[in-house]
Amino acid sequence: MGDADLIVIGAGPAGMSAARRAADCGLSVLILDEQPAPGGQIYRDVDRASALRGDLLGKDFTGGQKLTQRLNHESITHLKGAVVWQIEDQACVSYTQAGQGAVATAKRILLATGALERPMPMPGWTLPGVMTAGAAQILLKQSGIACERAVLVGSGPLLYLIASQMLRAGVPPLALVETQTRQDFARSLRHLGGALRGWPYLLKGLKMLWELRRGQIHRYVGATNIAIEGDQAARAVTFSSGGKTRRIASDNVLLHHGVVPNTQMARSVDIPHHWDNLQSCFVPECDNWGRTAVPAVFIAGDGAGIGGAKAAALAGEIAALAIAHDLDKLTQASRDAAAQPLRAGLHKERAARPFIDTAYPAYPGALSPQDSTIICRCEEVTAGDIRRMAALGCLGPNQTKAFGRAGMGPCQGRYCGLSVTRILSDANGTAPDITGHYRIRPPIKPVTLGEIAGMKNHVTSEEKND
């Protein structure tokens, strides 16, 4: 029964490697992914882009082709452009593909929905011309499009990676406005021991910084009071750094201060989450096989906690082994034996994370934005609105949602959820775990009423009343 043994949602590194490992174990696998080509965001459109601009994007990117090639297996069906909007009864997945709604069922589901940019609310961040740094990188990877005269704002290795790729592309950014401080770096040194086990990452980081210096890209560090000026579009970035107020004219402002797990689907099936202090975000609760409190649902990759592409691929394989064992395709002994080298690799991959997370923390100005800053981009609700609602007795984000619409728009709280939790926690003096998060309901992504109603086996509603 069912359309497959396993439905994998997301064709990034975790989803791709899980699908192949599961297929190798004898499971039939259905991959549902929103994009027209496999790769996820990290390896976006990697098969086409590698041929066109592999030199520019580097080996870490083109290496993603090894994963896309692994999808070539008779037991793997990959539905491209399939947008999942509901998971019900543990393993019944509703999705839309090319304007047509459909339902797929399986014995297990693996959520491999990856990460989102950490929301970075600041004055002017909704203006046209302001994008996430990840968006700029997607444009570069997928379309070979570069932002002219951009300013990169925030912190973290991704900023350096994008800056160095832009430099190589001959479209160098005007400047990097970095929010991490020397104190952050000093704090990070106690994690250096662990980081040295992840030395390839450190080496890459140093190489990128050297490239930026050689390219004479100006770096401002410890930036505060960052704002984006503009009326109809971004025109400049203003900030304080080194005791001076600065202004850089630019129409392209790229924001980044880390990525956070995309937990929308996990939330939608009521998987418990907890607050991760170091990464300053919620993570779903799962064991070291990716198994969650919802028996049929597993999670792997950045969606279970940020670890990067290579860690995600390993975690995907580990989850696939557990699922294969669940479905009697693998003995416990072979599952454990196969998992052992994967776990060793995972351990190594994660070694540098505490160092990176401490050296490049989230920008405090975006975690505690000024009252006039928009938090919910969809409904245009400000930080001050949230604080006023806290004063009206709102203890959690579901109450502020009801009182003031934050999180009610089409993005379903993806870009305001963490901000609202943080602001409410600060205002009410409660820990984020107590404050909680939005309850995520279907549709996980908007779907037209016609697409829903046009599906088979729908039941007409009963008699009505108000």
Added chain:
Amino acid sequence: MKPGSNFRELTPMPDTALVDVRFGTQALRLPLGENLAAALLVAGVMPFRRTPVSGAPRGPFCMMGACFDCLVKIDGVTRQACMLTVAEGLEIEMPAAKGDLDG
């Protein structure tokens, strides 16, 4: 790069067909099969829409289908431009903005 655009195509592909697309009253020639949001950015289209709440201008923000700021209307349906590809004859409009809702 077109006038008014802040985005440059690094490696224009000569073998890619250009097709006719309209954005509002603007006639555009866009590369077939390209990501729609990316192609509109290179063509200098901005903003993509005005919000239904305040009428503020918006354009692509996340390019990965998460933020819903690049919404456009095609055949009467509101869609994310970053999740679509360029096709021949697309008629693109801005979705309903504040002023449209008041009527």
Added chain:
Amino acid sequence: MTSDYAIIGGGIVGLSLAWGLLKRGLRVTVLDGDDGSFRASRGNFGLVWVQGKGLNAPGYASWSQRSAAAWSGFAAELTDATGYELGLEQRGGYDLHFSEESLEATVAKYEGLKAKLGGDYPYEVLGHNALRREEPAIGPKVAGAILHHQDGHANPLKLLRALADDVRRLGGVILNGKQVTDVRKSDLFCITCADSTQVRAQKIVLSAGLGAMALGPKLGFKAPIRPQRGQVLITEKLPKLINRPSLVARQVDEGGIQIGATNEEVGLDDGVTFSGLSGLAAEAIAAFPVLAKAQLVRSWGALRILSPDGLPIYQQSTEMPGAYLVTCHSGITLAAAHARFLPQWLEAADGAPDLEMFSEARF
């Protein structure tokens, strides 16, 4: 602290009542739940509705009419005080019918009620063409509608916020995040919460929605209520499409089309189901075909608080005099009555409404 009234339950029922009591100069403390509580106040459909109610209980129909008539003054006063527009529109509402037979059968019932109400039941029957003149988006499958001129709708979330704001402004105390664990009475009522907060009051009102299932019996009430799930959908914001509300769909003041609602006996499960979504979507499209292209942005399930006959319960405890149970499934419609008239009843004031028909004695 000691209050004249402690109100257990800070939803729209409790806050409407608190607001009315404060307006009479009484001291009020409201105990409210937390972010995850079942809250009909944030999940309801937002109708201020008369038609179809109390078909077999004219007293309930007239209580609803009285509240609907008091709504505009109530809303104006709240708006003046808080600055929040409540999105109130009372230009009539429809009961849409997909067959002539069901339309005629309903009209027959309305005629019976109208006679019992002395003729005060202003409705008219619109055939398909007449309805289409009023609602150009209506679809060919709709046979007709009953337009009832006392019906309307409001923004229930703005009402909730305005009440939460104005109750504080009037000096009311609202304690949030409270779970009431015990209520005792000696000279005063003493309410104890899970976090050991204690509140003392001369009188108490239990308006805790489904919370009254557990607390009611401790106070000497039968509290024979049950949850009934209603799933509701809402679309993206659209230009004006629907002029008047109906039980099928209404266009809210922010522009979205709200579609509802299921009636499901599923206990305390407030989840959203695929069958709920698809059934509601299909019916909305049957009524307004253009909605097929509208994006569904949100959906939710909320739990109605139903008594066995669907009518409200207003009851003073015989075991603990001074304790009152106030519960209903039409908290929005009845908000004005609860704010304006229920305080008179609680205070046994002159002109207090006769609510005997809503006592628990009927069960």
